[in-house]
Amino acid sequence: MVEMTGVLNPRGTWVADRCSIAKALDVVRTRSAFLILREAFYGTTRFADFAERADISEPVAAARLRELVEHGLLELGDYRAPGQRTRREYRLTRKGEELFPVLAALMQWGDRWENDGGRVELRHRDCGEPVEVALRCAAGHELGPSDLELARKPKA
Amino acid sequence: MVEMTGVLNPRGTWVADRCSIAKALDVVRTRSAFLILREAFYGTTRFADFAERADISEPVAAARLRELVEHGLLELGDYRAPGQRTRREYRLTRKGEELFPVLAALMQWGDRWENDGGRVELRHRDCGEPVEVALRCAAGHELGPSDLELARKPKA
DNA sequence: CCGTATCCTGATAGATACTG
């Protein structure tokens, strides 16, 4: 699929042992972590709502939320709505926000292959058009998986 | 983050119970499954290579490969190189191929947040330019996570 | 070369009950 150009290490094995995909999966490993993040993108901020909407038990929600805060994808702060008492809220950090394309790509794939087209879609708020996850090169070309090659990065 | 427009069901709960993200995660649930798929994209086709390159034990490789074939992301066939004996090979199906944006998005995020920029990059084979995962609407606009709304799909 | 069979450990996760 993806062409490999010069990315074998001296022993002839792959660069896989320092792979960013594996490192990402070390941070977001479990189904419940993905579902918590999904809810965060949908605007959920409170403990009980995470557990209910992601349909996971409270102990699991507590464990995942703690780990996601530790890894810096969520941060926990206090929030007081006017005239209400203070509540705690989990908010996405920049690091967490930037995981959104992963969720969007999973959603797109699930829509197509496991959910009969899906019932819901992402749209551009300004123009109302449906949104897709795409691979695009710096020259602006749209790509499929077989238009790619994997190469060592130039030293920055 | 993502604006919700009319996607609550009558009980006031979220559409999450029929969520395509959850359904996708039911198919590709584990770290080892993602790593097997990564290797498939990198061109690996044989059992022993999957186990070695993804750095997982043979029993785990066997289990994941079987599940991925059952779910239709890989298919198993026979392959004979000229003058060699027949070997078995696992190939990505269309369904498996289309999961590539998920892997690319994980790689991009891991590069940035967990791997010090990464050591390797995806490039467009034709023009050599680096490749990014992007959100794009049907009108051609490039989007960030906060430019989105989630809405019911029109009945097709 | 391509797996399977066993055995074992730790992580994931639900249910339930309880506390600040």
Added chain:
DNA sequence: CAGTATCTATCAGGATACGG
């Protein structure tokens, strides 16, 4: 409301040894 404490079941995954 926001969790924690237990307890239990199931799953992910490694190590080792073995069979087609």
